Amino acid sequence: MSIFKEFTKGFWKENPVLVLVLGMCPTLATSSDAVKGLAMGLATTFVLMGSNLVISVIRNLVPGKIRIPCYIVVIATFVTVVKLLMQAYAPEAYQTLGIFLPLIVVNCIVLGRAEAFASKNGLMASIADGLGMGLGFTFVLVCLGCIREFLAAGTLFGISMQCWDNGFAVMGQAPGGFILLGLILAGMNLLNMHKAKKAGVRYEPPAEFDCRHCSICKLSTEEPAKTK
Amino acid sequence: MKDMRKASNPFYLAFFLLVVCGVSTLVMAVTAVKTDAPIKIAQARETAESLKMILPPFDNDPAAEAIDIKSPDGQPVKLYTARNGGLVVGYAAEASASGFGGKVAGLVSFKPDGTIDTVIVKSGHSETPGIGTKVTDRSVKRTISDVVKGVKPDTSKLPPNAALDSYSGIKPGAEKWTKEKDGVHFVSGATYSSNAVCDLVWYAATAVRDYLAKQGQTESGEAAPVVQEQPADGNASAAPAEKKEEN
Numbered sequence: 265m266s267i268f269k270e271f272t273k274g275f276w277k278e279n280p281v282l283v284l285v286l287g288m289c290p291t292l293a294t295s296s297d298a299v300k301g302l303a304m305g306l307a308t309t310f311v312l313m314g315s316n317l318v319i320s321v322i323r324n325l326v327p328g329k330i331r332i333p334c335y336i337v338v339i340a341t342f343v344t345v346v347k348l349l350m351q352a353y354a355p356e357a358y359q360t361l362g363i364f365l366p367l368i369v370v371n372c373i374v375l376g377r378a379e380a381f382a383s384k385n386g387l388m389a390s391i392a393d394g395l396g397m398g399l400g401f402t403f404v405l406v407c408l409g410c411i412r413e414f415l416a417a418g419t420l421f422g423i424s425m426q427c428w429d430n431g432f433a434v435m436g437q438a439p440g441g442f443i444l445l446g447l448i449l450a451g452m453n454l455l456n457m458h459k460a461k462k463a464g465v466r467y468e469p470p471a472e473f474d475c476r477h478c479s480i481c482k483l484s485t486e487e488p489a490k491t492k
Numbered sequence: 493m494k495d496m497r498k499a500s501n502p503f504y505l506a507f508f509l510l511v512v513c514g515v516s517t518l519v520m521a522v523t524a525v526k527t528d529a530p531i532k533i534a535q536a537r538e539t540a541e542s543l544k545m546i547l548p549p550f551d552n553d554p555a556a557e558a559i560d561i562k563s564p565d566g567q568p569v570k571l572y573t574a575r576n577g578g579l580v581v582g583y584a585a586e587a588s589a590s591g592f593g594g595k596v597a598g599l600v601s602f603k604p605d606g607t608i609d610t611v612i613v614k615s616g617h618s619e620t621p622g623i624g625t626k627v628t629d630r631s632v633k634r635t636i637s638d639v640v641k642g643v644k645p646d647t648s649k650l651p652p653n654a655a656l657d658s659y660s661g662i663k664p665g666a667e668k669w670t671k672e673k674d675g676v677h678f679v680s681g682a683t684y685s686s687n688a689v690c691d692l693v694w695y696a697a698t699a700v701r702d703y704l705a706k707q708g709q710t711e712s713g714e715a716a717p718v719v720q721e722q723p724a725d726g727n728a729s730a731a732p733a734e735k736k737e738e739n
Contacts, residue, residue, distance in 0.1 A: 325508075341520055348527040349523070352530035352531045360616075362616065423634045424636065
């Protein structure tokens with residue numbers, strides 16, 4: 265797969281929220297408005313890129329048994345760096361995100377990409393993957409944020425659209441986010457099925473996204489396969 | 493040596509993890525040192541900007557001479573004193589109370605006599621958007637037609653908020669304010685946020701009232717030396733004597 269393909273797959277084919285369905289907690293909590301979603305997405309993108317870069321570099325040095333703690337330490341370091349930088353140079357965004365900024369450490373997307381991609385692939389491919397996945401995440405957060413903000417308060421990026429002031433308040437909350445995300449996922453499945461039907465095949469979700477293929481669960485003595 | 497590198501050797505694993513942690517600690521320490529000054533500047537700027545908005549013009553640095561006082565309920569309150577040409581032109585007190593989504597912190601400005609002037613709630617709270625924020629936020633409303641027409645938002649004065657503005661001009665009485673008695677605004681559906689705002693304003697106002705009462709006692713003692721010279725003198729001479737006895 266070329267570097268460019270590694271980059272673009274994060275937007276649609278393997279989108280972390282819409283296809284892999286990872287990182288639901290920050291997705292629902294920070295997509296209540298578009299600005300918040302954008303800030304969260306960009307912070308996560310930085311962490312993803314940095315952790316993918318470092319993990320790709322050290323992937324052949326880390327003993328298999330302690331790889332998960334090592335990855336978490338790397339990710340936590342990047343999150344702390346982002347937190348301090350935002351506190352210093354973007355204090356408003358830092359305050360809006362609140363507790364969800366340090367919680368990027370436990371975002372499944374970041375550890376998921378470290379384990380599933382960066383620990384098995386080269387430097388450039390890992391950076392492209394991190395950047396693509398991060399921007400894909402940002403894209404979904406901003407889209408969800410726009411829809412939820414518009415339905416709940418009639419604004420986009422804090423600017424009133426002059427339709428209503430006090431609309432569909434549940435959309436501003438986590439349950440509204442769940443409902444909207446469910447509708448979007450259903451729409452995506454419908455689209456994929458329609459495409460498959462046109463091509464004359466039966467639609468099945470890609471087998472590699474199945475939970476049983478996730479190597480994080482295999483914390484036995486065996487080392488993970490270094491190359492695919 | 494070959495044994496040491498073996499991936500299953502627990503000492504090697506511990507050593508490796510130690511190295512990883514050491515390197516990341518170093519990275520974090522360097523970032524923390526480098527960002528220390530900018531973070532302090534950013535925080536100071538936020539406080540200074542809010543103080544400028546809620547207090548009359550002043551020429552001192554209230555943040556530099558802020559003091560920590562306590563409300564009668566034991567809540568910590570930070571007091572800023574604004575002076576212009578040496579004269580006190582107003583006070584601002586920072587207090588916090590718990591709302592629906594955690595702590596709500598606010599700044600309350602007072603006239604020199606302790607009357608509430610303006611209330612603002614600091615950003616960074618997590619009250620429900622669209623419900624609790626109706627009580628807490630003074631956000632500038634920009635509309636799409638303004639953006640299209642190129643109308644700039646008016647930043648010279650604070651945007652109004654009915655709930656926060658309902659505290660302006662009142663003084664703390666013997667009991668906490670209620671809607672019926674004092675006409676302060678509680679928004680239905682946002683009871684927790686309304687209570688949080690009421691609580692924090694109450695903490696700030698009662699703390700300032702007590703502080704002013706104490707200040708008034710000492711100041712009147714200094715300001716009227718002719719009448720109170722004798723007792724003041726007596727107290728002054730009595731105090732060192734007591735101390736000597738203790739020693």
